[in-house]
Amino acid sequence: METLIEELKTKIIAGFNLEGVTPGDINPDAPIFGSGLELDSIDALELVAILEQDYGIVILERSVADKAFTSLRILAEFINANRT
Amino acid sequence: MSQRRRSPVITGTGLICAAGCGVSSVWKSLQTNHSGLRPLTLFSSPRFSGHLVGQVAEEVAALAGKIRGSRSDQLAWIAAREALAAAGFAGGWGKVAPTRVGVMLGATVGGMLGAETFLAALLREHKRRFGPLRFHECAGAADLCARQMGARGPVATLSTACSAGAMALFAAAELIVQGEADVVLAGAGDSLSRLTLNGFGSLLLLDPHGCRPFDARRAGISLGEGAAMLVLEDEATARARGATILARLAGWGASCDAFHATAPQPEGRGALAAMQRALAGAALRPQEIDFVSTHGTATPDNDAMEAAALKRLFGAAVPPFSSVKRFFGHTLAASGAIKAVLAVQSLRAQAVPGTPGFEVADDKIGLAPVREFRPLALSRILSNSFGFGGNNVALVFEKFDSEAIPHQEPPASHPILRQPAAKGWAILGAGVVSPAGHSLAEIAAAFRAGGAPVADFKVPALFPDAQAKVYACGEFGAERFLDPARRRNLSRLQQMTLVATRAALSPQMVAATRPEQICVVIGTGLGSLANTAAFVENLILKDERAPRPALFASSVHNSLAAQVAIEQGCAGLNSTPVQREITFETALWQAATELRTGRAELALAGAADELQQYPLAAGLRWGWWNELSPAIRPFANALAKPARPLPGEGCAVFTLGPAETAAQPLGFVSAIRLGRSQTLHAEAEARWIIETLEREHIAAGEVDLLLTGANGLREPDDFDQAVAAACSRQAGRTILCHGYKHGCGEHYSASAFGFLTAIGLVRGDIPAERPVRTVVLWTRSPSGTKGMCCIRG
Numbered sequence: 001m002e003t004l005i006e007e008l009k010t011k012i013i014a015g016f017n018l019e020g021v022t023p024g025d026i027n028p029d030a031p032i033f034g035s036g037l038e039l040d041s042i043d044a045l046e047l048v049a050i051l052e053q054d055y056g057i058v059i060l061e062r063s064v065a066d067k068a069f070t071s072l073r074i075l076a077e078f079i080n081a082n083r084t
Numbered sequence: 085m086s087q088r089r090r091s092p093v094i095t096g097t098g099l100i101c102a103a104g105c106g107v108s109s110v111w112k113s114l115q116t117n118h119s120g121l122r123p124l125t126l127f128s129s130p131r132f133s134g135h136l137v138g139q140v141a142e143e144v145a146a147l148a149g150k151i152r153g154s155r156s157d158q159l160a161w162i163a164a165r166e167a168l169a170a171a172g173f174a175g176g177w178g179k180v181a182p183t184r185v186g187v188m189l190g191a192t193v194g195g196m197l198g199a200e201t202f203l204a205a206l207l208r209e210h211k212r213r214f215g216p217l218r219f220h221e222c223a224g225a226a227d228l229c230a231r232q233m234g235a236r237g238p239v240a241t242l243s244t245a246c247s248a249g250a251m252a253l254f255a256a257a258e259l260i261v262q263g264e265a266d267v268v269l270a271g272a273g274d275s276l277s278r279l280t281l282n283g284f285g286s287l288l289l290l291d292p293h294g295c296r297p298f299d300a301r302r303a304g305i306s307l308g309e310g311a312a313m314l315v316l317e318d319e320a321t322a323r324a325r326g327a328t329i330l331a332r333l334a335g336w337g338a339s340c341d342a343f344h345a346t347a348p349q350p351e352g353r354g355a356l357a358a359m360q361r362a363l364a365g366a367a368l369r370p371q372e373i374d375f376v377s378t379h380g381t382a383t384p385d386n387d388a389m390e391a392a393a394l395k396r397l398f399g400a401a402v403p404p405f406s407s408v409k410r411f412f413g414h415t416l417a418a419s420g421a422i423k424a425v426l427a428v429q430s431l432r433a434q435a436v437p438g439t440p441g442f443e444v445a446d447d448k449i450g451l452a453p454v455r456e457f458r459p460l461a462l463s464r465i466l467s468n469s470f471g472f473g474g475n476n477v478a479l480v481f482e483k484f485d486s487e488a489i490p491h492q493e494p495p496a497s498h499p500i501l502r503q504p505a506a507k508g509w510a511i512l513g514a515g516v517v518s519p520a521g522h523s524l525a526e527i528a529a530a531f532r533a534g535g536a537p538v539a540d541f542k543v544p545a546l547f548p549d550a551q552a553k554v555y556a557c558g559e560f561g562a563e564r565f566l567d568p569a570r571r572r573n574l575s576r577l578q579q580m581t582l583v584a585t586r587a588a589l590s591p592q593m594v595a596a597t598r599p600e601q602i603c604v605v606i607g608t609g610l611g612s613l614a615n616t617a618a619f620v621e622n623l624i625l626k627d628e629r630a631p632r633p634a635l636f637a638s639s640v641h642n643s644l645a646a647q648v649a650i651e652q653g654c655a656g657l658n659s660t661p662v663q664r665e666i667t668f669e670t671a672l673w674q675a676a677t678e679l680r681t682g683r684a685e686l687a688l689a690g691a692a693d694e695l696q697q698y699p700l701a702a703g704l705r706w707g708w709w710n711e712l713s714p715a716i717r718p719f720a721n722a723l724a725k726p727a728r729p730l731p732g733e734g735c736a737v738f739t740l741g742p743a744e745t746a747a748q749p750l751g752f753v754s755a756i757r758l759g760r761s762q763t764l765h766a767e768a769e770a771r772w773i774i775e776t777l778e779r780e781h782i783a784a785g786e787v788d789l790l791l792t793g794a795n796g797l798r799e800p801d802d803f804d805q806a807v808a809a810a811c812s813r814q815a816g817r818t819i820l821c822h823g824y825k826h827g828c829g830e831h832y833s834a835s836a837f838g839f840l841t842a843i844g845l846v847r848g849d850i851p852a853e854r855p856v857r858t859v860v861l862w863t864r865s866p867s868g869t870k871g872m873c874c875i876r877g
Contacts, residue, residue, distance in 0.1 A: 019568050038569040041347055045287055045633035046573075052630035061303060062288040062384065 004076040015050055016043055028072040044069060056084035091319045092260040093484060095327045096171025097425040098163035098271075101310030101412035102138035105147065106166060111429050113411060114437040115457050120412050121294050121306055126276050127197070131628035132285055136294040138308025138413020139276060153219050153228050154195030159311035159418075160225035160273030161232065167269065168233065171315035172327055177234070177267075179325055183759070186237035186265035187230045188256040190248025190272030190417040191662065192641065193309075194222035197277045200620055202698075207624045212546060214702040221609065222641065222662040225273055225311075227867040230760055237265040238758035239869045240670040243417070243611075243641040243662040245471030246379075248272050249312065250420025251659055254336040254477055256316045258677050262500060264757070266321040271421035273311025279616070280416065281307050282623050283636035287346055295382035295414070297407035297439050298391070298453050300446040302382040308413020312421035314428070331428040334464065334482040335368060337361025339600065340658035341474020342649040345573075345637045348385055348470060352393030355379075357600060357655065358476035359397050359466060361683070366480050368464065370398050373480070375436050375460060377423045377467040380407025380453070381414050382441065390468065391449040406454040410441035420469035420477060427465040427481040435459045472637070473646025475658050501682035505743030507876050508754025508780075509679055512686070513739035515587030516840050517580045519555035519732055520827035523587075524840065527827060528849040531841075535826030538715045538730065546701040553713050554695055555732030555829030575612035575638040577694045578647050580735040584690065585648045588737040593686060594652055602654040603684040605671040606645040606691065606737065607661035609832020612638050613696035644692055648737075656684050665793060666863055667691045668736075668836035669758060669871025675740055676756050690737030691833035700731060714796075716830070718823025719805060721796025729795035732829015736836035751843045755780045755860075755874040762868060764803055770810035773860060773872060782874055784815035788856040791842050793863050794823035795830055800866075807862070820852060835863040839875070846877035 009023040012032075016039060026037070033044050048065050051057045057079065059065050068078040097107050102120030104110040113120060121136040129135075140159065148158035168174055177185060198216025205211040226241040238259055244251045249272030256270035274280075284290050284307060291304035322329050339361065341354035348355070363370065378390055387407075394402050408426060415422055430436050438456035445452045465481045516522060519537070520530035530536050541554040562571060562579040565586055571579060594602065616639035622632060637643060642660035649658050657678055661670035668691035678684035703709055708728035714721060716729050723729070743752065757776045761769065774784045790811060792804040801823075808821035822845070828837035842859040844850035857877050864870040 017568055017572050040344075040573075042345060042573050042634050042637055048288065049286065049630040049632050060285070060288065060290070060292065063303075065288060 001076055004079060005072050008072055008076060011050060015046065026072065030071060032069045032072060032075065051079065055079050057082045090261050090263060092257045092316045092333045093319045093322050093329045094314050094331045094333060094428050095317050095322050095329055096167040096315035097330065097428055098166030098170065098313045099422060099425045100140060100159055100162050101415060101422060102140055102308055103412040105142050107425060107429060117438055117440055117456050119410050119440050121410065127278060129278065129281060129628060132281055132290065135290060135292055136306050137276060138306060138415065140309055151228065153224050155197050155275035156191060156193050156195065156273050157219060157224040157228050159275060159309065160189065161228055163271060163273060163311040163313040164229045164269055167313040167315050173315065180267055180321060182234050182236040184237055184266040185233065185235040186259050186268040187226050187235050187239045188252045188259060188268055188270045189226040189241050190243065190252035190421065191222035191225055191241050191274060192243050192245055192248055192417040193274040193277050193280060194224060195220040196279050197275050200278045203620050204624050207621060212705060214705050217702050221664060223664045226663065229269055233269065234762060236760050236762060239760045240661055240663045240758060243660045244475035245473060245640050245642050246414065246416050247420055247469035247471035247475045247477045248417035250469035250477035250479055251338065253314065253333065253421065253424055253479055254338055255674060257333050257336050260316060260318050262677065266318045268316045269313055270316050271311065271313035272417040274309060274416040274418050276307060276309040278623055279620055282628055282631040286631035286633040286636055289383050291382060294441060295409050296441040297380040297382040297409050298387050298446060298449060299442045300444040302384060302387060304383050305381045306410065306413040308415040310412055310415040310418045310422060312418055312425045314424055329484045329486060331431045331484050332482040333479065335362040335366030335480030337365060337478045338657040339476045340649045340655050341476065342599065342653050342655050343474050345643060345646060346472050348389045349474060350389055352389035352396065354474045354476045355390055355393035355468065355470060356396050358478040359393065359468065362466065362478035362480050368480065371401065373403055373464050373466045374462045375403055375465045376405035377427055377465055378405050378407045379468045379470045380409055382409055386470065388449060391451050394451065402451055404436065404454050404460060406437055406439040408437050423467045424479060424481065427467050430465060431462050431481060431483045434462055471642065472640050473642050473658065475642055475646065500680050502680060504754055507743065507752035509676060509740045509752065510743045510749035511738055511751045511753055511843060512593065512741050512749055513588040513590060514750055514840055514843060515584035516736040517557050517560040517584050518734040518828050518837055519557055522560055524844050524849055527840065528844055530827055531850050535715060536828065541695060541700060543697040543701045543704065546697065547704060550704055551711055552700045552704060552709060553711060553730050555730060556695060557733055573634040573638065574647065575615040577612040577692055578638055578644055581606060581644040581692045581737065582647060582651055584735045584737040585652065585688065588739045589652060589688060593739060597686045599653050599655040601656055601685040603656035603675060603678040604645045604649050604654045604688045605659045605661065605675045606648060606688065607667035607671040607833065608641055608644055608691060609662060609664055609667050609693050611641040612643065613694055615639050617696060617698060648688065663869060664832055664867060665835065665865035666758065666869050666871040667832050668839065669863055669873065672873055673756050673758055679740060679742065685741060687740045688737055689740060690735065691836040692735030693733055693831040693833040695731060695733045703728060703731065716796045716826040718794035718796060718826060719801050722798045723796050724798055729797060729825060729830040732831050732834065734828050734833065734837055736840050738839065751846050752876045753873050755782060755872065758871045760868045761870060766803060766806035766810045769807045770814055773811060773862060774814050776872060777874060784811065785817055786858045787811065787815060787819050787860055789820040789822055789845060789852060789859045791822050791824060791838055791859050791861045793825060793834060793838065795825045822852065835861065838863065842875040846875055
């Protein structure tokens with residue numbers, strides 16, 4: 001689980017060009033969006049595309065995405081439960 | 085001259101969508117509450133094959149007859165033909181002069197379906213079938229309709245995403261009120277496409293069960309396609325020819341959320357402002373509205389914010405309302421035009437459609453729509469359309485009482501509040517990103533050196549070894565002006581536009597003006613092509629896996645103007661002309677209209693287009709240019725067809741305002757006009773130019789220089805010079821004739837660069853044979869549309 005969380009941190013930093021942000025700066029229990037990372041709702045949808053690309057998880061409904069993005073830890077649990 | 089108030093009325097309507105072909109057929113579907121949504125068959129979609137969509141059931145190409153064009157163009161023409169026949173114009177214009185007939189359409193999809201076919205053949209089978217790219221542009225439908233109709237008044241296309249059809253009606257109404265035209269074909273058509281289906285899918289805005297407007301369980305839109313057209317006419321013209329008047333377009337209002345690329349402002353601030361402006365323009369109070377035709381897309385955000393805005397506007401007395409989206413899907417640009425046709429039909433029938441898909445009321449909304457078709461006493465209907473980027477338009481349709489005496493007094497609706505000062509609107513600021521440089525000083529230096537440098541442009545996906553010669557912008561300082569977080573989801577063209585805007589609009593100007601009084605009109609011929617192509621390539625190569633929402637959001641044409649509004653906080657009208665070579669002139673006209681009516685105190689007008697490998701490859705294939713093509717030398721290349729001038733790119737943005745407020749303007753602009761010529765006739769063009777100047781009390785003898793889009797092609801260059809000679813004869817003095825495309829290359833936004841060149845000429849920064857004080861910028865498109873303006877120091 002912790003490995004997956006670290007992996008997700010790296011993907012987020014690289015995927016969203018978060019210059020000057022290190023994995024240590026991201027709190028795994030804080031909301032991914034709207035908690036100081038300067039990520040907006042388009043980024044949230046981009047993360048949906050990343051999940052599909054890298055983990056084969058297809059999300060078609062916003063309510064599912066909103067729940068999964070509550071925190072990095074919850075997202076990691078969501079990925080483990082749904083990955084193909 | 086008597087100041088009889090001009091008022092737009094509707095004398096004909098036409099409609100095609102999934103709920104039927106023809107107004108009466110669609111109305112029957114509404115009466116029986118019959119939804120036209122069905123599984124997609126137009127193309128295969130691995131991702132959304134099971135989804136319900138609003139696909140037109142009829143064979144569109146066959147219905148359109150021998151008309152060549154994209155599916156969007158064909159849909160538009162089918163609706164236009166019905167509307168023109170209904171208005172009594174099937175056999176010609178009768179007493180109406182063709183020069184008084186205009187076309188104002190909305191479009192967002194254009195020929196995307198064909199471009200997808202091209203890309204699929206290229207990427208999957210390595211076949212280079214460029215044919216469909218000929219019908220790619222959103223302007224195709226307006227050009228087609230204008231040609232079929234023989235219209236010779238103003239012709240333009242606006243692309244404000246899902247409000248484009250309503251925005252076209254807004255602009256058409258202004259053409260009539262301001263006396264630019266007596267009859268205007270107005271409406272919009274959009275086909276289904278893989279881009280829009282997967283784009284909305286990537287934003288998680290598609291409901292697999294079909295849309296459920298205002299329902300507690302709603303989860304998104306159903307995508308649709310279709311077209312609707314209205315014949316708008318000045319009331320006096322319609323009465324004089326004894327036409328049956330179906331309804332009046334009484335009010336129109338526009339606003340911008342200035343909030344987000346794809347999400348609406350949650351409290352509906354922009355939506356409320358658009359509705360308030362539509363009512364204010366018609367001098368109506370909220371209680372005079374009997375019914376609201378909502379945008380009602382059934383996305384969770386839209387319906388909640390629209391309901392909130394309705395409650396703010398009407399308080400406890402929200403009138404009956406419905407959403408027709410489940411009948412035929414969300415038809416994007418066509419949506420506002422279809423709702424306009426249905427509003428006219430409702431006023432005639434004194435009945436309103438229901439809201440199929442709605443079953444469970446949403447406590448959070450606290451309002452329920454009309455469920456089924458029912459009679460209702462109606463005098464006025466408010467119709468809402470909201471687009472991506474917060475481009476909002478509200479329209480008020482009014483029952484027409486043929487017994488009433490025609491208006492004697494100028495009505496309250498949208499009066500012209502002011503004329504420009506003696507020299508025109510003040511040009512308060514200018515910003516540019518161009519191949520010749522990114523400031524007027526750099527550009528002047530480039531002109532002294534003979535033009536911008538020519539660069540190589542590789543087209544890797546198509547011709548691995550081939551290079552095209554181009555005029556390219558190079559680095560334009562995006563890194564310096566925009567922080568990485570801001571740039572992340574912006575296309576290169578959006579960044580160019582933001583950089584140019586920062587130079588045109590100072591923080592002091594913004595601070596001194598109320599946000600709702602700053603309008604933004606920034607056009608683009610082809611939009612952020614690189615991002616659009618990347619989104620579609622991705623769909624094709626990955627079988628629609630993981631479509632990229634950021635690419636889709638920036639592929640929408642109006643995402644340039646919308647990002648400017650977000651960054652600068654501009655809450656006034658926000659619009660995006662997409663009319664090929666006269667894209668910028670259309671922007672200038674719409675911006676000046678907002679100033680004339682007093683709705684804006686500051687108006688941004690601009691245009692932007694970028695180089696991209698697919699159009700370059702098409703040009704290579706079609707023999708338009710090659711590695712040996714020479715640099716552009718206006719009036720000096722004498723190139724023969726099929727050679728074309730070298731392609732270019734760039735963006736220019738200008739801030740306009742009333743002259744009184746200007747401290748030291750860069751210059752003044754006046755005599756802004758759009759039109760269309762059926763044939764090439766130099767004397768007639770010269771008459772059109774001089775007549776336009778004289779309307780604004782500018783003597784032809786004042787003109788020093790005619791600035792044209794001359795590009796080194798022999799025939800058009802000769803024609804431009806013939807027009808300048810004819811102007812000289814009519815003016816009684818020699819008028820110089822210059823070009824500007826050696827500074828920017830050939831592209832749809834080139835005349836915005838021409839406008840800056842004109843400013844440079846009247847300021848003396850750019851030299852001419854003799855001192856120049858007055859320049860006419862005159863632009864014409866091979867399709868016949870044209871535009872002009874006069875720039876003075």
